[in-house]
Amino acid sequence: MSTPTTNGEAVVTSNPALTIYVGNLDQRVTDGMLNEIFSTIGPVTSVKIMTMRRHGPYGAVNYGFVEFADRTVAEAALLQMNRRKIFNYEIKVNWAQPGQGTQVKEDTASHFHVFVGDLSPDINDEMLSKAFSAFTTMSDAHVMWDAVSGNSRGFGFVAFRDKTDAEQAIATMNGEWLGARAIRCNWATQKGQTATPPPQPGQQLPYEVVVQQTPAYVTTVYVGNLPPTTSQADLMQYFERFGYVVEVKLQAERGFAFVKMNTHENAANALVQLQNMSINGRQAKLSWGKDRPQPG
Structure with a gap:
């Protein structure tokens, strides 16, 4: 797994299935x-803390990554820590990484x-999956997490x-209680739509849909609704x-x-995770930008 540092370099961990994110x-x-x-909890292979030296609401906290020698130890750390x-x-x-369960x-x-x-804030991927497990063709369930604080985005x-x-x-599930709240269920795309929907700023879609909205050479994300104080x-x-x-333009x-990222996949992940994120008091509206294909 490759994880970014604040200076743009990458910290490589050998096995993402054994690595956990520690925020706040x-x-x-x-x-x-x-x-x-x-x-x-058990044997640790490596630890790396990412130091945040930025202005903004999360400037006072860092985040990091802990890699374990054993999968069961990593799972225990998730539960206990x-x-x-x-x-x-x-x-x-x-x-x-999302989906490492x-x-x-x-x-x-x-x-x-x-x-x-x-x-509810305490609902994780496993709990969401169990709630929908009665539907036998369910293939994936994941909660969206705040990239900086580690909190659920609800x-x-x-x-x-x-x-x-x-x-x-x-x-069946719309209006049912999961944890402390009644959940809302609807199509992530238009009902019955199988084609990839056109990119629209502010539209909340899963990664699997977003990554296919534009060609692989597109690595730029449009970020709208920013306050004039944004740096x-x-x-x-x-x-x-x-x-x-x-x-960054x-x-x-x-x-x-x-914002131009180094890969299409990283840009798609950022677009999904940061969609409607509050930046300096406003909800950012993200969509794909435009890039030209590389010659040849």
């Missing part, structure tokens, strides 16, 4: 300290995706191989969590920017 870290926490804390308080902050623990993730690009909203997506199961899930550092703080940022006075 007090700036006094060091690599050694985090290693010592997580070693109480999430919400543990270190200094003045309650840490947030999740898999370092299973060793092999099925390609769900052609499946039928259901949006699930109003999720919604997720469930994919189904069979359209009928997706329709029944919407009809390049503000945008870097959010986007570099998903990979190396090649360039900011038109703050006009309320938008274009």
